[in-house]
Amino acid sequence: MKVGIVGLGYVGLTTGLVIASKGHEVIGIDIDDKKVKMLNAGRIPFYEPGLEELLRKALDSKLFIATTNYDAIRDAEIIFISVGTPSRDDGSIDLSFIESSSTMIGKALKGSSDYHLIVVKSTVTPGTTRNIVGRIIAKVSGKKLGDELGLCMNPEFLREGSALYDTLNPDKVIIGELDEKSGEKLYEFWYEFYRDDTEYLRTTLENAELIKYAINSFLATKISYINMLANICEKIPNCDIGVIARGMGLDKRINPAFFGAGLGFGGSCFPKDLRALIAFSKQSINYDPLILEATLKINEKQALHAIEIMKRELNDLHGREITILGLSYKPNTDDIREAVSIRIINELLRLGAKIRVYDPKAMKNIKRIYGDSLIYHNSAYDALDKSEAVIIVTEWNEFRKLKPKDFLRMKKPVVIDGRRILLDKLEEFRRLGIKYYTIGHYFEL
Numbered sequence: 001m002k003v004g005i006v007g008l009g010y011v012g013l014t015t016g017l018v019i020a021s022k023g024h025e026v027i028g029i030d031i032d033d034k035k036v037k038m039l040n041a042g043r044i045p046f047y048e049p050g051l052e053e054l055l056r057k058a059l060d061s062k063l064f065i066a067t068t069n070y071d072a073i074r075d076a077e078i079i080f081i082s083v084g085t086p087s088r089d090d091g092s093i094d095l096s097f098i099e100s101s102s103t104m105i106g107k108a109l110k111g112s113s114d115y116h117l118i119v120v121k122s123t124v125t126p127g128t129t130r131n132i133v134g135r136i137i138a139k140v141s142g143k144k145l146g147d148e149l150g151l152c153m154n155p156e157f158l159r160e161g162s163a164l165y166d167t168l169n170p171d172k173v174i175i176g177e178l179d180e181k182s183g184e185k186l187y188e189f190w191y192e193f194y195r196d197d198t199e200y201l202r203t204t205l206e207n208a209e210l211i212k213y214a215i216n217s218f219l220a221t222k223i224s225y226i227n228m229l230a231n232i233c234e235k236i237p238n239c240d241i242g243v244i245a246r247g248m249g250l251d252k253r254i255n256p257a258f259f260g261a262g263l264g265f266g267g268s269c270f271p272k273d274l275r276a277l278i279a280f281s282k283q284s285i286n287y288d289p290l291i292l293e294a295t296l297k298i299n300e301k302q303a304l305h306a307i308e309i310m311k312r313e314l315n316d317l318h319g320r321e322i323t324i325l326g327l328s329y330k331p332n333t334d335d336i337r338e339a340v341s342i343r344i345i346n347e348l349l350r351l352g353a354k355i356r357v358y359d360p361k362a363m364k365n366i367k368r369i370y371g372d373s374l375i376y377h378n379s380a381y382d383a384l385d386k387s388e389a390v391i392i393v394t395e396w397n398e399f400r401k402l403k404p405k406d407f408l409r410m411k412k413p414v415v416i417d418g419r420r421i422l423l424d425k426l427e428e429f430r431r432l433g434i435k436y437y438t439i440g441h442y443f444e445l
Contacts, residue, residue: 003079006105075114079117084097119153152182220274226261234441263419300343307391318353345357384406390416415437
């Protein structure tokens with residue numbers, strides 16, 4: 001089968017390469033000529049474990065090619081749309097890439113006598129697949145929805161840093177369908193991949209669109225909820241949010257996942273999707289989603305919690321040398337979109353601090369934003385040397401291996417563990433006289 005993938009970011013590229021690995025011919029479309037040339041040369045424009053190797057195998061087997069020419073997908077039986085849906089300034093979803101790609105797909109399919117199934121994988125608000133994607137492609141192509149043109153919404157649930165694994169091993173496949181013919185074709189396609197090893201849900205286009213927002217919003221709410229409790233725990237003797245979270249997770253009604261207290265969430269999905277659902281609710285259906293608004297507010301404040309702890313130790317931060325370990329929004333990726341590190345850096349710069357940074361993968365991306373405003377280091381040890389305080393922002397495994405004695409290279413060490421990855425070494429920190437703080441653990445001040 002020939003398959004088209006429109007939009008070659010994390011979702012589109014991973015989906016396309018997994019499809020190619022099963023023997024299908026995949027045509028990847030992207031408007032970025034530089035990215036297309038890079039992919040055809042066997043290199044990916046972002047860091048994602050295992051993906052570059054899969055790309056090279058697909059290129060060697062001639063089952064994948066990237067191009068800017070939409071006409072290349074004219075013969076594709078299934079066309080996946082995975083373009084970006086960023087936030088506007090008011091938080092609402094920007095559908096300009098969806099609209100432009102739909103127009104180009106329609107032009108490419110004009111005059112084709114074949115049946116084509118259009119599948120939206122981009123995260124879009126309810127009604128978008130039916131009223132925008134379907135309407136535009138049908139109008140421009142001259143093909144009739146249902147008879148000549150199938151339409152589905154098939155949300156993705158991959159995690160950056162684990163995108164390849166998640167695409168190969170999904171716990172669910174959600175299929176929103178315009179009609180039974182559309183849904184059956186997509187179901188049969190994915191059943192070839194996963195058989196009975198996953199759960200399938202076939203439903204309406206609008207249900208599928210909202211399921212993606214519902215899941216991301218709920219997971220984001222869990223994070224903000226546990227961080228709210230963590231801040232309470234810090235003020236109560238003998239309390240530790242790790243134990244609280246474990247106890248909650250033992251309740252059979254509550255899943256323990258996403259109960260890791262810390263400095264909050266970032267990335268390309270949770271903040272954007274929360275804002276989009278809030279804006280959609282207010283603007284389109286006149287409903288005020290108070291819980292979602294509170295989730296965002298808690299998350300915005302949580303990032304700066306580490307700075308409040310630091311102020312208690314150092315008072316004025318002007319001129320102080322502060323180290324930040326971890327810049328990407330999560331480990332195993334170089335993605336810094338909505339990263340907690342950016343909020344912390346901006347506040348520290350405002351306060352006049354001298355900021356030293358290190359991250360295994362995200363240094364180049366951060367440098368594009370801040371240039372020479374920061375001091376960049378090649379290792380965690382160099383970044384700690386002679387520093388006055390450190391905030392561990394991202395839970396890279398490399399940082400888990402740090403020992404309390406490693407922090408003695410600092411001037412007068414103040415360690416703020418924003419991800420609780422060194423809490424098991426608390427007694428050694430105390431024995432060495434190192435001020436160690438972490439999220440959700442009571443410390444006498």
